[in-house]
Amino acid sequence: MTTEALTAPGKAATPSAPGRKRTRPWGQVASQAFLITASVLWLLPIAFALYVAVRPYSDTRKYGYVSLPHHLTLKNFSDAWTQSDMLHFFWNSVLITVPAVIIVLALASGVAFVLTRVDVKFNVALLILFTAGNLLPQQVIITPLYRLYLKITLPHFVSDSGLMYNSIFGLIAINVAFQLGFCVFVLSNYMKSVPEEMYEAALVDGASLWTRFWRLTIPLCRPALAALATLLTTWIYNDFFWAITLMSSGDKRPVTSALANLQGQFVSNQNLIAAAAMIAAVPTLVVYILLQKQFIAGLSLGASKG
Amino acid sequence: MSSTSHVDTAAAAQDGAPAPASRRRRGVRRLSLRDRIAVALLLGIPLLLDLAFVWFPAIGTALLSFTKWNGVGSLHTETCKPNVPSILNNGCWYGVQNYHQAATIYPEFWPAVRHNLIWLAVFVLIATPLGMLFAVLIDRGIRGSRMYQSILFLPVMLSLALVGIIWEFMYSQNYGLINTVIGRTSDSNAIDWLGNPHLNLWSVLVEATWRQSGYVMVLYLAGLKAVDPTLREAALMDGANAWQTFWRVIFPVMKPINIVVMVVTVIESLRAFDLVYITNKGINGLELLSVLVTSNIVGETQRVGFGSALGVVLLIISLVPISVFLYQTFRREEAS
Numbered sequence: 001m002t003t004e005a006l007t008a009p010g011k012a013a014t015p016s017a018p019g020r021k022r023t024r025p026w027g028q029v030a031s032q033a034f035l036i037t038a039s040v041l042w043l044l045p046i047a048f049a050l051y052v053a054v055r056p057y058s059d060t061r062k063y064g065y066v067s068l069p070h071h072l073t074l075k076n077f078s079d080a081w082t083q084s085d086m087l088h089f090f091w092n093s094v095l096i097t098v099p100a101v102i103i104v105l106a107l108a109s110g111v112a113f114v115l116t117r118v119d120v121k122f123n124v125a126l127l128i129l130f131t132a133g134n135l136l137p138q139q140v141i142i143t144p145l146y147r148l149y150l151k152i153t154l155p156h157f158v159s160d161s162g163l164m165y166n167s168i169f170g171l172i173a174i175n176v177a178f179q180l181g182f183c184v185f186v187l188s189n190y191m192k193s194v195p196e197e198m199y200e201a202a203l204v205d206g207a208s209l210w211t212r213f214w215r216l217t218i219p220l221c222r223p224a225l226a227a228l229a230t231l232l233t234t235w236i237y238n239d240f241f242w243a244i245t246l247m248s249s250g251d252k253r254p255v256t257s258a259l260a261n262l263q264g265q266f267v268s269n270q271n272l273i274a275a276a277a278m279i280a281a282v283p284t285l286v287v288y289i290l291l292q293k294q295f296i297a298g299l300s301l302g303a304s305k306g
Numbered sequence: 307m308s309s310t311s312h313v314d315t316a317a318a319a320q321d322g323a324p325a326p327a328s329r330r331r332r333g334v335r336r337l338s339l340r341d342r343i344a345v346a347l348l349l350g351i352p353l354l355l356d357l358a359f360v361w362f363p364a365i366g367t368a369l370l371s372f373t374k375w376n377g378v379g380s381l382h383t384e385t386c387k388p389n390v391p392s393i394l395n396n397g398c399w400y401g402v403q404n405y406h407q408a409a410t411i412y413p414e415f416w417p418a419v420r421h422n423l424i425w426l427a428v429f430v431l432i433a434t435p436l437g438m439l440f441a442v443l444i445d446r447g448i449r450g451s452r453m454y455q456s457i458l459f460l461p462v463m464l465s466l467a468l469v470g471i472i473w474e475f476m477y478s479q480n481y482g483l484i485n486t487v488i489g490r491t492s493d494s495n496a497i498d499w500l501g502n503p504h505l506n507l508w509s510v511l512v513e514a515t516w517r518q519s520g521y522v523m524v525l526y527l528a529g530l531k532a533v534d535p536t537l538r539e540a541a542l543m544d545g546a547n548a549w550q551t552f553w554r555v556i557f558p559v560m561k562p563i564n565i566v567v568m569v570v571t572v573i574e575s576l577r578a579f580d581l582v583y584i585t586n587k588g589i590n591g592l593e594l595l596s597v598l599v600t601s602n603i604v605g606e607t608q609r610v611g612f613g614s615a616l617g618v619v620l621l622i623i624s625l626v627p628i629s630v631f632l633y634q635t636f637r638r639e640e641a642s
Contacts (some may be wrong), residue, residue, distance in 0.1 A: 027548065028448060031443045031446070031448050032448065032449070032450075034439075034443065035440075035443055035444075035448075035450070035454045038440065038454075038458060039453075039454055039457040039458065042457050042458050042460065042461065042516065042520075043457055043460070044476075044483075045472050045473055045475070045476050045516070046460065046461075046464075046472060048475055048476060048483050049471075049472045049475050052475055060481075064481060064486065064491075065475070065478075065481040065482075065483070065486070066481075066483055066486035066487065107351060107352040107355070108352065110347075110348030110349070110351075110352065111348065111349055111352045111353070113348065114345050114348050114349045115349075118337070118345055120345065120349065124636055126349075126353070127636070128632050128636055129356070129361070130352075130356060131632065131635075132628055132632060133356055133360040133361060133364075135569065135573055135624070135627075135628045135631070136360070136364060136621070136624060136628075137573060137576045137577045137596065137620050137621075137624050138577060138579075138596075139577070139579065139595070139596040139599040139600060139617055139620055140364055140367055140617050140618075140620050140621040140624065141359075141360060141363035141364050141366075141367060141617075142363075142599060142600065142603065142617070143363070143366070143367055143370060143599065143602075143603045143610060143613050143614045143617055144362070144363035144364075144366030144367055144370060144614070145359065145363040146603055146604065147366075147377065147610065148359075148362075148363065148366075173355070173359060174359055176355065177355045177356055177358070177359035177360050178359070178360060180352055180355065180356055181356070181360075184352075208338070208340060208341055208344070209337060209340075209341035209344045209345065210340075210341070210344045213344070213348065234463060237465070238464075238465030238466070238467075238468075239465075240465060240466060240467045240579075240580040240583070240584075241579055241580065244583070244600075245600060245603075245604050256465045256467050256468070257467065259467050259468065259471060259584075260467065260583075260584055263471065263584075270475070270478075270481070273471065274475060277468055277471045277472060280465075280468060281463075281464055281468055284463045284464065284465070285463060287463070288459075288460070288463045292456065296459075296524055296527075296528075299524050299525065299528065300524075300525075300527075300528030300531070
């Protein structure tokens with residue numbers, strides 16, 4: 001025991017802190033050392049990119065990227081913002097993510113309600129159909145989907161390309177269709193936990209199916225819906241594949257996939273790329289900091305009912 | 307909305323309101339017309355969407371994989387004629403020729419399969435155990451566990467495209483952090499982490515593991531929370547050490563979560579695309595099946611049938627974990 005105490009003197013002073021589970025001190029020290037090392041390694045790439053972003057180009061060119069800072073500046077952020085028209089790409093992301101999240105949740109809760117509360121004969125089969133659809137790799141469906149998107153015409157006020165392809169509407173549709181399965185799975189598990197007596201009471205009161213869905217079930221599912229909303233916002237905002245394959249023109253793409261173009265645009269100025277990358281990360285980081293609990297609850301909902 | 311409640315009173319009354327307590331679900335036939343319309347809308351619209359944009363294309367991939375088609379002109383059922391210029395042989399039935407060509411003369415195919423398998427192996431052997439270890443240590447409630455959890459989970463919030471860009475500053479040949487620290491930035495001895503085809507897959511896998519293990523960690527944390535704490539107490543009372551307690555008591559109880567993690571691991575390694583695409587568009591050592599599928603349909607030369615055949619390969623592999631997961635999840639419900 002003494003040797004371990006010597007190698008990590010800071011921790012040896014509190015070997016039997018109250019409230020700890022019965023782990024031996026050396027186990028504590030090793031765990032702490034491991035987690036501290038991992039945390040440093042996990043933060044390092046992000047911290048380094050941030051460090052590059054806050055240093056002026058002239059500084060890093062003169063001293064190299066791995067050097068002490070001579071000047072720190074936020075100018076890279078404002079330059080990246082204006083020169084790459086990031087506001088425009090952010091707006092595209094908003095136009096895709098917000099409707100998609102709302103529509104997925106609305107549709108999925110309807111399906112989950114019907115599949116858990118009404119006997120439509122093929123309940124389990126339908127649940128499997130939805131769940132399995134979400135598990136397919138995107139590349140399995142992209143080839144026919146791409147052809148389909150080139151075939152479906154849309155009125156010009158919905159899509160200026162006149163097609164599903166290369167339209168914000170098309171991206172919303174595929175994100176909705178693809179995420180439906182996961183949400184149906186999670187919400188139906190959640191709805192199963194609502195006691196049947198509540199529905200019997202509602203029936204006695206003469207509540208219609210729609211009332212039982214909208215007035216009774218949806219309010220009860222609010223925690224699950226909040227958790228899913230944060231999860232979906234991140235997933236759809238972070239989507240890269242659909243936007244790369246189903247959108248031809250860079251100017252309609254959401255910010256995540258537009259980053260690939262920005263990389264080419266700023267190829268000579270890495271500091272600007274770093275700044276642009278950090279700006280693009282802000283929305284998900286805000287979600288993370290403010291709604292971490294809901295986000296992790298959403299993942300747990302999907303996982304705990306295996 | 308409030309008007310609906312008394313409009314349907316009559317329907318509910320003739321429904322026989324005090325239903326037997328044992329009946330869990332109410333059959334469609336016992337619903338009023340109004341309710342049946344609601345069911346049709348609530349179920350029908352999402353079902354159509356799912357069928358049209360997910361299942362129809364999935365079946366389409368399987369069918370198209372037996373054709374030869376460049377995407378222009380129409381498809382027909384005639385068999386492709388051998389020894390005819392491909393311009394005349396379009397939209398025709400090609401049998402298993404696409405699969406045969408992929409396996410024999412398409413140079414990127416086997417490297418891509420190998421890379422996907424390596425990807426899977428790294429996720430199974432490194433990312434998953436690492437995530438599990440994080441979860442177990444954090445779950446034991448050691449000091450600062452919430453902070454560790456937040457930090458280790460941070461990369462999962464970032465899109466893979468962003469992960470790729472962030473890591474380029476680590477890996478860059480001349481100015482990257484790694485080469486600077488190990489002193490190999492001059493042109494003669496610099497290590498090209500992302501350019502060297504023998505090295506870049508492993509470099510990208512470090513990025514992927516960096517993100518994946520945080521994901522696995524959270525899934526296991528959810529699973530560990532569900533483990534009854536008295537189980538652990540009982541094991542400790544019986545004199546089991548932490549190692550034995552975990553493998554003999556906790557791990558078996560987490561079986562459902564292990565299946566979820568297994569599915570996530572396999573599917574994520576088949577889906578892997580963003581990281582290699584942002585790094586070098588998936589060439590020169592970073593070929594993956596997903597990249598080949600994409601490049602055959604949205605590239606300059608469109609080989610719809612051939613790309614579909616590659617998609618079917620992905621589909622067949624992914625059906626294994628999907629079936630296991632569905633079987634484990636829905637077995638009980640089918641029985642009840």
